[in-house]
Amino acid sequence: MNVLVPQPIHADGIQVLKDHGLQVIELENDSREEIDKYMETATAILVRTTTLAAEQLERGKELKVIARHGIGLDLIDTKYCEQNGITVCNTPIANVNSVAEHVTGFLLSIAHRIPEAERALRRGNYESRNVLIGKEVKGKTLGLVGFGNIAQSVAKKCALGLDMNVIAYDPYAKEFPEYVEQVKELETIAKQSEFVSVHVPLNDGTKNLIDYHFFQSMQPASYLINAARGGIVNEEALIEAIDTDQIAGAALDCYAEEPMPLDYPLKDYENVILTPHMAAHTEDSMRAMAVGAAEAIVQTIK
Structure with a gap:
């Protein structure tokens, strides 16, 4: 055989x-x-x-x-x-823990602006320390789109380990721990979260789930994290949201087209972290x- x-x-x-x-x-x-x-x-x-x-x-x-x-x-x-x-x-x-750790690393990195500072320092700009002012995640709200195994692990790490407020939207999930607030509408995640992390499979029902309307509902100082599947996020809407300051930035591990095209528009954005679909690696x-x-x-x- x-x-x-x-x-x-x-x-x-x-x-x-x-x-x-x-x-x-x-x-x-x-x-x-x-x-x-x-x-x-x-x-x-x-x-x-x-x-x-x-x-x-x-x-x-x-x-x-x-x-x-x-x-x-x-x-x-x-x-x-x-x-x-x-x-x-x-x-x-x-791969649950590996991806959950990657997402948590994304969250801390964008909040503390670590990649931006690292790049600035390599260019010789030590004074970037006075410009790249980050924010603590303690007390901030993390919104989870989907609440499967990986999202549950992220919730535990961020709620119990980082002292964040965690809310989650998943009409199919039956149980939520006491440290996670279940919300009934996807738009609530957009409106209430400083950080939004995507955790749903890609199918006909979730393709472009995170769309123009979702980004328009997000807070201007908020960030999007996606280590699920690229097609779930409408990338044109994401680019527009960043360009117009509807959101503060993003951290992505997956893309609508993979491998990522050489001319991928977000490659040169300082406020966007990109990794090559390696969260489980x-x-x-x-x-x-x-x-x-x-x-x-x-x-x-x-």
Whole structure:
């Protein structure tokens, strides 16, 4: 039984597959052409950020399971898989702490203007210390759009660790801890939060969820954080909001187009932090995602 691994994963995940007698095929790249070479004999695919569309999956006559190295399933045609008896699974908690720490790091960095100060100092501007005046997050309000596992971890770190007020909007969440205030309207998050962090999956219902109206409702001194999926935020609306001082800035780990285009408009903005979709990329998280996805494959086909 062959397991395709289109992109590099932690060696411990590969070892789990081999320990159970599975033939692991690590591809040179995750191009459509490379995957098509092996799709017909694949029993399983352990996928990171490779797109798997229906026209590709149709070639997988022996395909039984696709295991996602991470959480989101938006790059996999899950409807086709459901109709054709292909199990799709993910690792829903493996990268929770890593992403939550990244979001918390974003929050502190933009509040204290750390990246701006670091760049200014490298340019020789020591006197930037008298201009780049940040603000403490203690007592400030963090608004969470979505309240899944990662948002819950962010809430705990920020409410209990940083003494912030935390509010959250999620019509599907059933329980909220005592240190998180549930709000009933998305607009309430925009109006009441000094920091807004996005934590919903990308689907037809959430595409461009953070739009012109949302930004117009935000406070002028507030910041947007997105380490979920790029398409959730309308990037044209975000650029306009920053250009017109509707908000103070942003911190982004994901983008509507990935890899980020070389001419991405926000690259030169001092009040915007950009990272290359790496919030889950810690040694701990990468191992947990690889092992978790490999174990899911073993449980499904053995």
